[in-house]
Amino acid sequence: MRRYGKHTDEDDIRSRPNRKGNRPRTHIRPKHEDAVEGMVLTVDRGRLTCLVEDRVVMAMKARELGRKAAVVGDTVAIVGDLTGDKDTLARIVRIEERSSVLRRTADDDDPFERVVVANADQLAIVTALADPEPRPRLIDRCLVAAFDGGLTPLLVLTKADLAAPDGLLALYGDLDIPYVVTSREELESGGAADRVREHLHGRITAFVGHSGVGKTTLVNALVPLDRRRSTGHVNAVTGRGRHTTTSALALPLDDGDGWVVDTPGVRSFGLAHIDPSRVINAFPDLVPGTENCPRACSHDEQDCALDAWVAEGHADPARLYSLRRLLATRDRKEGD
Numbered sequence: 001m002r003r004y005g006k007h008t009d010e011d012d013i014r015s016r017p018n019r020k021g022n023r024p025r026t027h028i029r030p031k032h033e034d035a036v037e038g039m040v041l042t043v044d045r046g047r048l049t050c051l052v053e054d055r056v057v058m059a060m061k062a063r064e065l066g067r068k069a070a071v072v073g074d075t076v077a078i079v080g081d082l083t084g085d086k087d088t089l090a091r092i093v094r095i096e097e098r099s100s101v102l103r104r105t106a107d108d109d110d111p112f113e114r115v116v117v118a119n120a121d122q123l124a125i126v127t128a129l130a131d132p133e134p135r136p137r138l139i140d141r142c143l144v145a146a147f148d149g150g151l152t153p154l155l156v157l158t159k160a161d162l163a164a165p166d167g168l169l170a171l172y173g174d175l176d177i178p179y180v181v182t183s184r185e186e187l188e189s190g191g192a193a194d195r196v197r198e199h200l201h202g203r204i205t206a207f208v209g210h211s212g213v214g215k216t217t218l219v220n221a222l223v224p225l226d227r228r229r230s231t232g233h234v235n236a237v238t239g240r241g242r243h244t245t246t247s248a249l250a251l252p253l254d255d256g257d258g259w260v261v262d263t264p265g266v267r268s269f270g271l272a273h274i275d276p277s278r279v280i281n282a283f284p285d286l287v288p289g290t291e292n293c294p295r296a297c298s299h300d301e302q303d304c305a306l307d308a309w310v311a312e313g314h315a316d317p318a319r320l321y322s323l324r325r326l327l328a329t330r331d332r333k334e335g336d
């Protein structure tokens with residue numbers, strides 16, 4: 001897991017011997033040698049709350065960053081007033097390379113893609129078993145976004161006190177995705193938090209799902225008391241959540257061994273930006289079967305070599321079916 005607060009170290013660039021003996025390579029010298037590293041915890045209208053060492057520092061983007069936006073989870077280089085004192089505002093001068101990106105678009109036709117969270121290791125896809133009703137299509141879409149963005153998925157099925165998880169679990173059995181089922185009772189006893197926590201150690205986990213499924217309720221059970229956020233209600237008539245959470249926020253786990261990122265509920269998870277050829281990487285057992293595929297095969301087309309390969313008995317047909325279902329989710333509308 002990354003550590004924060006180190007001085008960004010680019011000495012290796014500066015001290016590289018200049019073999020040709022011509023002009024010093026000043027042009028590659030980093031502009032902000034005094035910058036320190038921070039982690040973006042939340043973003044509110046251009047103001048970024050960052051963790052620098054053990055201080056919470058408010059910062060804004062330096063003009064030189066241009067249109068590039070820092071998001072929750074980003075590692076950034078910060079200069080200026082880093083005391084964290086009231087009314088101070090530091091400047092973010094660089095966004096470090098991301099190890100993962102969770103992206104979504106508002107819908108599949110929307111060319112504007114937003115990065116929801118950077119550097120998360122795991123995507124907790126939170127679905128209520130009832131109230132609101134589970135919508136497998138959204139789960140499939142989140143899985144595709146996770147596989148595309150380099151995050152490991154974790155299924156979290158909440159509200160087991162209202163409905164049984166069997167049907168939904170059967171749908172995902174062939175995908176071999178780790179899952180946790182929680183209920184009101186287990187939230188209250190602490191059992192839910194304990195079982196979810198087992199999957200969170202040493203990782204940054206982003207929680208996503210529809211409004212009202214219980215993301216914030218769960219995150220609250222995992223973080224120290226003084227960090228709790230407000231939770232909402234589900235409308236008894238429409239069965240929808242109230243979009244109680246309006247911004248993503250990274251919070252350290254109460255045992256200090258990992259981070260959780262609570263995010264606002266989504267209505268849909270647009271996949272306009274997804275590269276279907278990356279989704280196959282989430283199915284390592286099927287990858288060898290793609291050797292004879294046509295170039296740039298989407299693996300969801302007539303000439304795909306996977307059908308014949310699976311028919312020869314090299315892999316479980318259920319796995320290919322699951323892959324195809326995920327690939328097809330991009331072409332179908334949310335409510336199908």
Ligand SMILES: Nc1nc2c(ncn2[C@@H]2O[C@H](COP(=O)(O)OP(=O)(O)OP(=O)(O)O)[C@@H](O)[C@H]2O)c(=O)[nH]1
Pocket residue numbers: 158159160161162182183184185187209210211212213214215216217218230231232233234241242243244245246263264265266
């Ligand atoms: N019965 C039952 N209710 C739950 C459970 N978990 C959460 N809830 C309730 O579901 C409602 C919505 O919970 P939130 O945590 O605000 O949901 P959210 O996913 O954060 O919603 P948004 O912030 O709007 O995206 C609250 O009234 C919770 O008390 C559960 O396991 N069982």
Ligand SMILES: [Mg+2]
Pocket residue numbers: 215216217231244245263264265
């Ligand atoms: Mg919430």
Ligand SMILES: [Zn+2]
Pocket residue numbers: 290293294297298299300303304305306
């Ligand atoms: Zn193929």
